[in-house]
Amino acid sequence: MPFLQNLRFSELSALSDDQLSQLADLHRQCFEDAWSAKSIRDMISGQGAFGQAAFLESDLAGFSIFLPCVDQCELVTICTSPERRSSGLGRKLVDAGLSLAAKTGFTDCLLEVASDNAPARHLYESAGFTEDGTRKAYYLRKNGPPMDAVLMSKPTK
Numbered sequence: 001m002p003f004l005q006n007l008r009f010s011e012l013s014a015l016s017d018d019q020l021s022q023l024a025d026l027h028r029q030c031f032e033d034a035w036s037a038k039s040i041r042d043m044i045s046g047q048g049a050f051g052q053a054a055f056l057e058s059d060l061a062g063f064s065i066f067l068p069c070v071d072q073c074e075l076v077t078i079c080t081s082p083e084r085r086s087s088g089l090g091r092k093l094v095d096a097g098l099s100l101a102a103k104t105g106f107t108d109c110l111l112e113v114a115s116d117n118a119p120a121r122h123l124y125e126s127a128g129f130t131e132d133g134t135r136k137a138y139y140l141r142k143n144g145p146p147m148d149a150v151l152m153s154k155p156t157k
C-alpha cells in the first residue's frame with residue numbers, strides 16, 4: 001500500500017522537540033486526557049521505554065509507546081492520525097512493538113482499552129491479543145458515564 005511504503009519510522013528516543021509537539025497534538029486529538037510534549041518526553045526518557053513514530057515527510061501519521069513492567073511490557077498508548085486510519089498503520093505499529101519486545105526479552109505485552117473503543121479492540125484482537133478481564137468504570141468521561149476498561153494481553157512470541 002503506497003501510504004505505508006512512504007512512511008518513515010523513528011525510534012522515540014530520536015524525536016526532536018518539534019516532533020514531540022506533534023505527538024502531543026495528535027494525542028490531544030485522540031484522547032480526553034491529553035498528554036503534554038513534556039510528559040511524553042518524560043515518559044519515553046524512562047528506562048526501557050520503546051515505540052515508534054511514523055512520519056509522512058514531516059507530518060506525524062501515528063505513534064506507539066510501550067513501557068517495561070518487570071518481564072512484561074505494556075502498550076500505554078497508540079494513535080494514528082484520523083485521516084490516515086484503516087490503512088494498516090495501527091497494526092504496523094503494534095507488530096513492530098511486539099517484535100522489539102520479543103527481542104528485548106519481554107514475555108508478554110499487556111494493555112487496557114475502553115470497552116466502547118471498537119476500532120482499537122478490533123486492532124488488538126486482529127493482532128492476537130486476548131481478553132483477561134475488565135476494570136469496571138475505569139475511564140472517567142467528561143460527557144457520559146465512566147467506561148469499563150478491557151484488559152488484554154499477548155505473548156510476544
Ligand SMILES: CC(C)(COP(=O)(O)OP(=O)(O)OC[C@H]1O[C@@H](n2cnc3c(N)ncnc32)[C@H](O)[C@@H]1OP(=O)(O)O)[C@@H](O)C(=O)NCCC(=O)NCCS
Nearest residue numbers: 030079080085086087088089090091113119120122123126
Ligand atoms: C485504534 C487505532 C490506533 C487504529 O489505527 P488504524 O491505523 O486505523 O489501524 P489499522 O488500519 O492497522 O487497522 C487495524 C484493524 O482494525 C480495524 N479497524 C480500523 N478501524 C476500525 C473501525 N473504525 N471499526 C472497526 N475496525 C476497525 C481494521 O479493519 C483492521 O482490521 P484487520 O486487521 O482485521 O484488517 C486508531 O483508530 C486510533 O488512533 N484511535 C484513537 C486512539 C485510540 O483509541 N487508541 C487506542 C487506545 S487503547
